[in-house]
Amino acid sequence: MKDRDAKVKDQLDFHRKGRKHNKRLDKRLVHTLIRKVAWEMAAVYYENAAHDNAFYHYYPSQKFFCDYEWQRFVTCAKSHLADMLANPNTPEGYKNDIYNALLLDSTLPYSVQEKQLYN
Numbered sequence: 001m002k003d004r005d006a007k008v009k010d011q012l013d014f015h016r017k018g019r020k021h022n023k024r025l026d027k028r029l030v031h032t033l034i035r036k037v038a039w040e041m042a043a044v045y046y047e048n049a050a051h052d053n054a055f056y057h058y059y060p061s062q063k064f065f066c067d068y069e070w071q072r073f074v075t076c077a078k079s080h081l082a083d084m085l086a087n088p089n090t091p092e093g094y095k096n097d098i099y100n101a102l103l104l105d106s107t108l109p110y111s112v113q114e115k116q117l118y119n
Helices: 002-014 032-049 053-058 062-086 092-105 109-118
Strands: none
Touching (some): 032 062, 062 092
16 A cells, blocks of 8 residues: 555655646645545546546556545535535435535635635
8 A cells, every 4th residue: 555655655756847836736725525525536537538548648547536526516515515415315414414515614714715705
């Protein structure tokens, strides 16, 4: 497991570009549930998009892709979680957790900036 993590770290160091130039990749403050859903959405996207050698050359593994690009899926994750609140098939316990996650996330600095951009 350590070898795999070291390999991913080496890949990240090799692929640093633009907004990723800093050692600390995770600059966004998001709730852990939203981050988890965004990471899983990135994993599903990787499964559908990884179909040629050029893609595999730039993103050699699913874990690497998700660690590197999960931030692009945060808005989609929030939207998906909000849709789950309206779904009658979602258990009430999940709805409470989702509601609290979205509520707490809306008070974080990045979410406030995001709202100002979209309003």
